[in-house]
Amino acid sequence: MQSNQHSSFWFQEAIARESNATVQALEQDIHADVCIVGGGFTGLWTAIQLKQKQPSLNIAVIEKDLCGSGASGRNGGCMLTWSTKFLSLKKLYGEAEAKRLVKASEQAIDEIEAFCQEFQIDAQLRRHGTLYTASNAAQLGGLDSVLNELKRHSISSWQPWTKEKVQAESGSALHQEGHFSEAAASVQPGLLVRGLKRVAEETGVAIYERTPMTGIEKKQQPVCITTPKGRIRAGKVVLALNAWMPSLFPEFKNSVVLVSSDMMITKPIPEKLAKTGLKDGKTVIDGRTFVHYYRTTPEGRLMLGKGGNYFSFANRMSKVFDEPSRYQQILNAAFHRFFPSLPLELIDSTWTGASDRSATGMPFFGRLKENPDIVYGLGYSGNGVAQSWMGGQILASLVLGENNTWTRSGLVSGPLASFPPEPLRWFGALIIRNAIRRKEKAEDHHRRPRWLDCQLAKLASSAGKADKG
Incomplete structure (x- = not known):
């Protein structure tokens, strides 16, 4: 199976393991109980959770390229919770819901790990936690206010580490302080999303790759979705397009801003990493606004990323998001500052991912105004690997018309804020x-x-x- 030559290292590695896999594209008209547009984390979790709740449902997933070739297979693989966003959650949704969402985001880590074990998805998921640091003096104390609130509500999973332990465990003397939480993990995102595709198909979900949506009759029932070689008539539709939503649905053009997260990865260097002190799969995130983040892989590679680089005009899905990073100079500088003993020649590959950043920093879900049988979710804002499991719970519950904590959540209110119009x-x-x-x-x-x-x-x-x- 061939993938996009500019996909991430993660996705290329995952596809390389599927040498005998074939791509099924839609080539005829079909009917479905539910059609899910988008074959990334959100779409596949939704399909799987729908099947788990109602196995008899006829579900079709369409994906314009290969499942996981978008943001799901291009991110840093940091499975983080919403605990550090507690103050924002409280402001947006109230104290009780904020506490529930923090706990739910921690549960998502457990659920994804259990799912991978049950269905034998080798996604290199490692429960080694996360370390939030200050990489300069100005960042010192940056987490104090939120950590105090978490502790006050008895929902804190964080513990302070000494400066010496932070530097030893992070592999870098640049860090000045740090707090560690066990409620986090790292994962090879390409392997995870391709594993979800396999499981979805095994449960009876029909997946059509290289099948872009070319049109949708939103006011029709059943909803009619057109593709290059066939139509799908579906009673319910899930739009799981994330960063691609604004360009296809103008009503969301001011709800998010598309921004790149740029990543690099080294060649396998386990001995060199061991000398720095990096000995497990914990994720390390510093305290700047557009963060640096890094982690190691089981084979001894080091991945480092930097958020907030390229901003797309009018939220166009620019070719920048499908190319090696244009910001390698910035990545190189960060790599050298964190790991001065490691030469830049060790860098093996760079890539770019598109993040749909909402004005609140939180994802939002809802039903289209034109047709309540069409539900959507987007705006993960760079925190979606674990949270997409929650998104699947929300969207599956909306499709089934359930009245539960997911459908009653403040997340299911559509966009709560917007960005200014262009330019x-x-x-x-x-x-x-x-x-x-x-x-x-x-x-x-x-x-x-x-x-x-x-x-x-x-x-x-x-x-x-x-x-x-």
Whole structure:
């Protein structure tokens, strides 16, 4: 099976293990109880959870390329919870729901691990936790307010580490402080999403790859979806397109902004990594606005990523998102700062992922106004590997018309905020991004940032840290 030559290292590795697999495209008209548009984490979790609840459902999934070739197979593989977003959750949905969502996001880690074990998905899932750090003096104490609130509500999984332990466990002397949580994991996202595809098919879900949606009659019942070689008439439709939603559904054009997360990975260097102190699969995330994040793989590679680089004008799915990173100079600089003993020649590959960042920093779900039989979910804002399991629960519950904690969640309110229209959004995003870069560069070099840069940076911080999952 051939994949896009510019896909991530993760996805290429996963596809290489499927040398005998075939691609089934839709070539005729069909009927389905449920049609899911999008074959990534959200779409596949929804299909599987629908089948688990009602095995008799006739479910069809269509994917324009290969399942997982989009953001699901291109992210950093950091399975993180929403605990550090508790204050934002509380502000948006209230204290009780915020506590429930933090616990649910932790449960998602357990559920995904159990699912992989039950269905023998070798996704290199490692329950080694996560370490949130301060990589310069300005970041010290950045988590204090949220950690105090989590502790006050008895839902904190975090523990402070000494500076010496942080530096030893993270493999880098750059870190000044850190807090560790066991409620996290790392995973090879390409292997996970391809594993979900296999399980979905084994449960009876029909999956059609290289079958893009070319049209949808939203006001018709059953809903009619057109593809290049066939139509699908479905009683219920799930739109699990995430970063592709704004370009296909104009009603969401101001609900998210598409921004890149850029990643690099080294060749296998287990001995060199052992000398730095990196000895397990924990994820390490620093405290800047557009974070650095890194982790190792079982074969001894080191992956490092940086969020918040390329902002797409009018949320167009630019070719940038399907190319090696344009920001390798930034990645190289970060790699050298964190690991000065490792030469840049060890870098094997770079790639780019598209993140659909909402104005609140949280995903949102709902029903289309034109037709309540069409449900949607998007806006994971860089935290979606574990949260997509929750998204599948929400969307499956909406499809079945259930009245439960998922359908009553504040997440099921559609977009709660919006970005300015173009061109203000794009110009504003670049101004704020560049201010953040100048501010954090000054902080890295122990200089006082300019006052204006600090004020502009505050405009981005309201939605929380981003682009690592």
